[in-house]
Amino acid sequence: MRRLATPAQAGLLHLIGGTPMAWIPAGDAGVGYRAKLESAGIGGMKARAAISLLSGAVARGELAPGAPVVESTSGTLGMGLALAARALGHPVVLVVDDELEPDMRALFTAYGVRLEVVERPHAVGGWQRARLDRLTEVLAATPGAYWPDQYDNPDNAAGYAAMAQEIIDQVETVDVLVATVGSGGHCAGLTRVLRQRWPGLRVIGVDSVGSRIFGQPARHRVMRGLGSSILPRNVVYSDYDEVHWVGPVEAVASCRAVAARSCVAGGWSTGAAALVAGWAARREPGAHVVTVFPDGPHRYLRTIYDDEWCVARGLLGVAATDPVEIAAPDAVEVEGWARCGVVRDPAGAGAPV
Structure with a gap:
């Protein structure tokens, strides 16, 4: 049975979504990507x-x-x-x-x-x-x-249909969607709608080093909000054209670089998404690349943006500027930024999808 929200409750719900799209420079003049700034909506993405x-x-x-x-x-x-x-x-x-x-x-x-x-x-x-x-x-x-x-829970992905429509209304076209992956919901929800509008859309998944989602072994992860030590069934493996794994050193460097360049900041997922979206934009200068920055920086001021915290964990080292290419998701255990063009469900028969 459906329950109607009171006016006060409806007011809270009205605050969700409706977030802006920002241009994020990623190299030479004119090279960059667009990012949906979910920190502008109450409660984040x-x-x-x-x-x-x-x-x-x-x-x-x-x-x-x-x-x-x-x-x-x-x-x-x-x-x-x-x-x-x-x-x-x-x-x-x-x-x-x-x-x-x-x-x-x-x-x-x-x-x-x-x-x-x-x-x-x-x-x-x-x-x-x-x-x-x-x-x-x-x-x-x-x-x-x-x-x-x-x-x-398929309702997870369904919650992002409105975001997909917002993207359609905000940009003329999208060639590449870069999406971080944790529960799998937001990428599945966006891809389902955006590919109806742009059938040739390419989707790049962004995972964390030490995450099981795409076939790497699970281990302790410093980064929170993306990656998983279990296999979320909301992940639609057939949606992805390739996957990247990002390490915490690269994510910290990316977060700080984006903040310095654009005064837009966020957490681990934002840094990982920005790293891969910037790479995609530089690799194909004419492509229209879109990503999502899930939240803002305030939660991370004592971690990602704190030199002492980062130094204590060895996170201010030299960050990779390009991903290492691997032939299969389980070909080698990655230690930092890596990329693979083969995507498959680790719980399935093992055939690429």
Whole structure:
């Protein structure tokens, strides 16, 4: 049964989306790409997914009035869920890990979100698996709770249809879409709509070094918000023409370079997207390249933009200026920026898609 939002709730929902597109220079005069600045919408990019996840559950009768919403997050989806759940009248419990920044913890507390903090990573699945294990316990102890399951819920991708339409309205054409990949939702949602408008659209996926998504082995990742130690089923492998893996040294350098060049800044996903979008724009100067900057810089002022923090982790080294080419996703374990033109589902039969 559908529940209508009150005027106050509708006002909150109205703040999601409608973000601008910015030109980001990436080399010589006239060379660059366009970036959707999701930090200009309240809740960041994943607020779009959050409202879709909860609205879909309400429409199907899976989310009862006033029932708690419980989800695992490294931070960004949590912000979106806090907003969406408040608008729809639900309390939120977020399962986070011990590496969540103090500023984010304080903000969640201010928003009235209950945090369940995992203190140790899983031996194999890292923080992500440990959070999901705790989530199972929280669900069992919370009668009536609803888990959106951002990793395996088609409502995630559906939440980005409006963003795709905004892009269509903001640019004349798109030749290349560069999309960071975590849960897989925003790339799947954008590609589905944008390829209806531009069938020849090429899609470049951007993953993190140490992520399993595209066939590399999982290991500890400094970067948050992209990559995964599990295989999210929202990832549509057939959407991608190639994949890049980006390391934290490259992401830090990219974040800082974009900020210095354009006064537009963001976090790990923004730096990774900017690195690959700039490479694509320089490689094909006439191509119209578009990417998405998922959030702004404020969460990262004590990490990415803090010299002391970066030096302590060896993140101010020499960053690669071009990716290493590998023949297959599992041909070699990559340590930094790498690229592969073969994309396949690691859980499938192994044939390229």
